[in-house]
Amino acid sequence: MSAKREHWGSRLGFIMATAGSAVGLGNIWKFPYMAGDNGGAAFIIIYLALVFTIGLSVLLAEIMIGRASQSDAVNAFKKLGPGFFSIVGYMGIAAAFMILSFYCVVAGWTIDYVIKFASGAFSGMDADALGQAFGGFISDPVQPIIYQAIFVALTVMVVLGGVANGIERAGKILMPILFLILIALVIRSVTLPGAGKGLAFFLAPDFSKITGETIMAALGQAFFSLSLGMGAILTYGSYLDREANLGKSAWQVTFLDTSVAILAGLAILPAVFAFGMDPGAGPGLTFVTLPAVFMSMPGGIFFGTLFFLLLTIAALTSSISLLEPLVAFFSSKGYTRKQITVTSGFLSFLLGIPCSLAMGIWGDFTIFGKNFFDLMDFLTSNLILPIGGFLIAIFVGWVVTPRALKEVCGDDAPGLLAKTWIFILRFIAPVAILLILLSGLGLLDDLQAALGL
Numbered sequence: 156m157s158a159k160r161e162h163w164g165s166r167l168g169f170i171m172a173t174a175g176s177a178v179g180l181g182n183i184w185k186f187p188y189m190a191g192d193n194g195g196a197a198f199i200i201i202y203l204a205l206v207f208t209i210g211l212s213v214l215l216a217e218i219m220i221g222r223a224s225q226s227d228a229v230n231a232f233k234k235l236g237p238g239f240f241s242i243v244g245y246m247g248i249a250a251a252f253m254i255l256s257f258y259c260v261v262a263g264w265t266i267d268y269v270i271k272f273a274s275g276a277f278s279g280m281d282a283d284a285l286g287q288a289f290g291g292f293i294s295d296p297v298q299p300i301i302y303q304a305i306f307v308a309l310t311v312m313v314v315l316g317g318v319a320n321g322i323e324r325a326g327k328i329l330m331p332i333l334f335l336i337l338i339a340l341v342i343r344s345v346t347l348p349g350a351g352k353g354l355a356f357f358l359a360p361d362f363s364k365i366t367g368e369t370i371m372a373a374l375g376q377a378f379f380s381l382s383l384g385m386g387a388i389l390t391y392g393s394y395l396d397r398e399a400n401l402g403k404s405a406w407q408v409t410f411l412d413t414s415v416a417i418l419a420g421l422a423i424l425p426a427v428f429a430f431g432m433d434p435g436a437g438p439g440l441t442f443v444t445l446p447a448v449f450m451s452m453p454g455g456i457f458f459g460t461l462f463f464l465l466l467t468i469a470a471l472t473s474s475i476s477l478l479e480p481l482v483a484f485f486s487s488k489g490y491t492r493k494q495i496t497v498t499s500g501f502l503s504f505l506l507g508i509p510c511s512l513a514m515g516i517w518g519d520f521t522i523f524g525k526n527f528f529d530l531m532d533f534l535t536s537n538l539i540l541p542i543g544g545f546l547i548a549i550f551v552g553w554v555v556t557p558r559a560l561k562e563v564c565g566d567d568a569p570g571l572l573a574k575t576w577i578f579i580l581r582f583i584a585p586v587a588i589l590l591i592l593l594s595g596l597g598l599l600d601d602l603q604a605a606l607g608l
């Protein structure tokens with residue numbers, strides 16, 4: 156299979172496709188409500204610090220492993236180092252199914268919103284009415300599952316057609332449009348009367364809100380948002396050729412992803428305050444507050460339709476990157492792209508059904524105090540992805556360091572940036588991830604007691 160390995164048409168194509176993977180529901184839907192739930196600016200500062208140290212370093216590590224090995228996430232580790240590390244690839248496969256399951260549920264909601272906006276169903280509704288409409292829709296046992304199925308089918312269709320051309324072209328056209336629309340929305344949101352309080356919430360940190368759990372949530376969000384820790388970026392990196400400058404690419408993807416998250420927060424949180432709503436309202440922020448902003452502005456139906464269409468597309472360029480690592484791995488086992496995409500799509504659809512029902516009739520069914528949707532999200536974002544990132548950091552920082560430096564620096568001697576990268580992967584990322592995991596799980600006190608500290 157490696158003989159026929161597909162490659163990106165250009166470095167820009169790779170950047171846009173990888174940014175397409177990174178930019179998705181995580182930035183536009185999850186980030187603003189997490190910031191709202193976790194103390195606003197204080198959460199954002201911690202998030203940014205984690206993204207530009209650990210996130211960026213692990214991103215570059217994944218791209219490097221992919222390009223050096225020209226292999227899928229399981230075989231890449233076997234090719235470059237001890238086979239033990241291929242556990243990252245296996246965990247990634249489990250994570251891909253789990254993320255796809257709940258991701259496609261929310262992406263399904265975005266399709267429903269495109270239709271509702273375009274058909275004028277929201278005309279004349281205020282924030283309260285929109286809130287009720289949203290609650291009614293997601294708790295319905297049938298409708299959201301139909302939209303989820305449609306979205307899974309779209310994902311399968313794109314991945315069936317092969318990646319390089321479809322994703323690359325879509326990314327190049329759609330990402331700039333998404334950016335422009337977001338900027339227009341930010342301008343509208345921050346100029347609403349009463350938006351100032353929201354801006355203050357976004358910009359003035361209150362560190363008393365920060366706990367071990369908050370930091371764990373910020374780390375989980377950093378990994379989720381950058382698509383790290385499960386081999387998606389590694390797989391995309393494996394379609395790169397020799398020429399591309401990896402460090403620059405990693406930096407550009409991180410910058411784009413973070414800008415979109417911040418812009419989404421600026422589009423949504425000031426509007427929340429302007430409408431006197433609760434910033435801690437959770438997952439409903441994007442689906443209730445933002446529509447309320449649209450309905451209060453001229454051309455709102457048009458902009459609302461466009462926004463949710465772009466959100467659907469942003470979700471699609473991400474869900475594709477969740478399916479592609481499965482294709483890359485199972486095709487090394489001799490299955491065809493068609494067999495893998497259709498089977499994986501179907502299985503993740505089935506796993507998504509209880510996620511969708513958790514919003515309504517199965518809401519009371521909890522495991523470890525979380526409903527099924529939140530459980531899938533927690534297990535992947537807060538556990539599997541950081542553990543995957545931990546192992547990737549160890550692998551590149553300690554096991555294959557000379558090869559990694561050669562891959563990133565070429566024939567040049569490693570400069571300060573490259574040395575900092577390895578330093579972060581060696582010491583900062585593993586220690587920080589471990590401490591954050593332990594404290595987020597409430598185990599740090601137990602550990603301190605056990606060590607007699």
Ligand code: PFF
Binds near residue numbers: 181182379
């Ligand atoms: N990064 C995507 C987002 O922020 O929406 C989600 C995601 C895609 C996570 C691909 C993990 C992944 F492998």
